[in-house]
Amino acid sequence: MAKIKPLMLLPPVLFVGLAALFYFGNTREDRNTLPSAREGQVAPAVVLTQLGDDAPFSDATLRDGEVKLLNYWASWCAPCRAEHPLLEELQAEGIPIYGVNYRDDPGRAMAFLDELGNPFTAMGADGAGRMALDWGLYGVPETYVIAGDGTVMLRFAGPLTEAVMENRIRPAMAEAAAR
Template identity: 50%
Template sequence: MSRMFQRISPWVVLPPVLFLSIAATFLLGLNRSDPDALPSTMIGRPAPVLQVDPLGDLPPATEDMLRSGDFKLVNFWASWCGPCRVEHPNLTELAANGMPVIGLNYKDNATNALAFLDELGNPYVGASSVDGRAALEWGVYGVPETFLLDADGTILMRAAGPVTQRIIREKLIPAMEAARQ
């Protein structure tokens, strides 16, 4: 019996072992409470320092905006981003209802970004341009991404993808209510 096992090449055993380990990894990933969620290590931490460039003549996003007032949103967006166009009316509505929205234009041409805001309106209390490094410090995967901050600049929630009515109803409002308690 031992001679039979001595003749089995490791190359025969390796593919099934690799397949089983990869399958187990996928199966464990399916057991997450929300498999569509992209986890963020930024939740509960202070917002990173803003390293921004001006965006045309718009009022710039500042550190004071992050760490003063009540709740506020920080929105990473770009004119070349289709989902950013989809979320824009919702951000405009939130801003019209008193929610400060800070816009950080991500890796975009300033002329195109300003034309985007001229066409769709500007919901931002402060808007600036950021490079990839600033987005990395925030843990941004891609645009659009939006962060909810409390009065002292602590990140309470992150929405990866467009801010839809569903995101507002199921994530943004509950996160603000939980923070108030």
């Protein structure tokens, strides 16, 4: 009878271990959500430079008593381009959206908006990404629901879709309005 060497068992054991890890990792309920240390807290400071002709929004804007969205975006971001028509639909509904252009060339950012339209009530640039660090930005696009008192109600990392709007963003906006 042939003797089994311990190293011969290593590949099948590793395979079974990795298969179990992948299976249990993909069956978790919250696998598409990222935790946010900011939810339930007052929004961090707004530190933006001007982008375009208008002055950027400020901290006071986020605490003006109105529920709003804050959207991080960039011209080089393909998912930002994909979610853009939905942002324009939300703007047409009267939902205030404040844009933060993240680590982008100002000329390219303005060309992006010239091409696709500007859905933002006000916007500014975070060229160095310092504000994004304070907000806990994971990547662009990223959208925050902000209550009228400036509390972050929800952070959604990734491009907005109709399903995300109906299942995550609109319920968070309703919760923010009820505060």
